[in-house]
Amino acid sequence: MGMILKEETKRAIEKIADILPAERLAADEPMSRHTSFRIGGPAACLAVVSNEEELAAVIRIVKEECAEYMLIGNGSNLLISDEGYPGIAIKLGGELDSICVDDRDDTLVHVGAAKLMSATSAFLTDHGLSGFEFASGIPGSIGGAVFMNAGAYGGEIKDIAETVRVMTLDKCELLNLTNEDMDFGYRNSRAQAGDIVILSATFRLSKDEPTEIAARVSELAAKRNSKQPVNFPSAGSTFKRPVGGYAAALIEEAGLKGYRVGAACVSEKHSGFVINEGGATCEDVLAVMRHVRETVNEKSGIMLEPEVRLINCSL
Numbered sequence: 001m002g003m004i005l006k007e008e009t010k011r012a013i014e015k016i017a018d019i020l021p022a023e024r025l026a027a028d029e030p031m032s033r034h035t036s037f038r039i040g041g042p043a044a045c046l047a048v049v050s051n052e053e054e055l056a057a058v059i060r061i062v063k064e065e066c067a068e069y070m071l072i073g074n075g076s077n078l079l080i081s082d083e084g085y086p087g088i089a090i091k092l093g094g095e096l097d098s099i100c101v102d103d104r105d106d107t108l109v110h111v112g113a114a115k116l117m118s119a120t121s122a123f124l125t126d127h128g129l130s131g132f133e134f135a136s137g138i139p140g141s142i143g144g145a146v147f148m149n150a151g152a153y154g155g156e157i158k159d160i161a162e163t164v165r166v167m168t169l170d171k172c173e174l175l176n177l178t179n180e181d182m183d184f185g186y187r188n189s190r191a192q193a194g195d196i197v198i199l200s201a202t203f204r205l206s207k208d209e210p211t212e213i214a215a216r217v218s219e220l221a222a223k224r225n226s227k228q229p230v231n232f233p234s235a236g237s238t239f240k241r242p243v244g245g246y247a248a249a250l251i252e253e254a255g256l257k258g259y260r261v262g263a264a265c266v267s268e269k270h271s272g273f274v275i276n277e278g279g280a281t282c283e284d285v286l287a288v289m290r291h292v293r294e295t296v297n298e299k300s301g302i303m304l305e306p307e308v309r310l311i312n313c314s315l
């Protein structure tokens with residue numbers, strides 16, 4: 001049975017259909033196709049906007065109609081309900097999938113929010129620009145990485161982001177926010193207040209030999225592949241690092257390695273990851289997460305907080 005849509009959502013979808021070409025608008029789109037977990041029922045509609053004008057137009061429509069909406073990046077940190085999402089999922093593409101070195105300063109690079117981290121890393125390596133190596137193996141888009149202040153191997157987006165260009169959701173104003181304005185914290189940023197869309201980021205890098213950069217990128221990729229269950233769908237670390245500990249260590253100490261519900265389980269290879277072994281539902285993952293939180297809390301007194309963003313579902 002299909003999802004029952006609110007009238008305001010239906011009206012917003014009709015209006016969006018007037019401004020976006022049909023190939024960039026999909027009704028009842030299974031979100032399992034757009035998440036690294038391969039989980040999630042249908043969104044009422046997935047709209048892919050290819051530039052700032054289209055984004056502003058879509059935002060104005062959903063605001064006018066008071067329709068439910070959300071931004072998605074590459075879906076590598078999302079757990080979406082089996083029922084799906086009863087609103088409009090907006091994804092950036094086209095001109096927002098851009099990257100270029102600044103005209104006047106060849107250590108500054110402007111990257112569109114839709115650009116993938118892997119493609120960004122390849123471009124910077126080719127151009128002999130160092131500083132992004134830590135992020136080369138993080139899945140997802142630049143928009144998602146800035147939103148999450150993604151990080152790995154001692155680096156985080158905060159270390160390289162000089163400015164972030166955003167659109168406000170209330171008035172569709174364009175702003176250039178500084179690193180300080182972005183209020184970056186551990187897996188946190190100003191964008192999580194939910195009132196801006198990230199359009200692009202400007203990164204400050206330093207010059208180095210492409211071969212040296214490529215060697216560091218490969219070294220980190222080998223490290224990642226040896227420690228993480230990269231051959232199973234997941235959303236990376238399920239929980240945030242708690243103060244004074246590591247989620248993976250606490251989970252392992254609580255004897256939860258391999259704990260499973262349905263086809264979702266705590267990875268044997270890295271207990272910080274919940275993986276989808278094939279056909280797991282959102283409810284399976286939530287049941288694993290609830291059990292992990294309760295057990296770790298009983299054993300260590302620490303309540304783990306999810307790093308994965310829960311959409312239309314809760315713990």
Ligand SMILES: Cc1cc2nc3c(=O)[nH]c(=O)nc-3n(C[C@H](O)[C@H](O)[C@H](O)COP(=O)(O)OP(=O)(O)OC[C@H]3O[C@@H](n4cnc5c(N)ncnc54)[C@H](O)[C@@H]3O)c2cc1C
Binds near residue numbers: 228
């Ligand atoms: C195998 C694996 C390994 C991982 N390793 C790491 C790691 O080492 N370090 C790490 O930090 N993370 C890691 N992750 C998690 C994930 O890759 C990051 O959180 C990533 O930055 C999410 O980017 P995304 O484009 O996929 O965002 P999504 O998952 O699509 O979205 C995440 C959030 O960002 C918001 N968002 C996305 N784009 C925009 C935008 N343009 N404007 C406003 N809001 C936006 C969404 O609304 C959502 O709330 C891993 C995930 C996997 C699957």
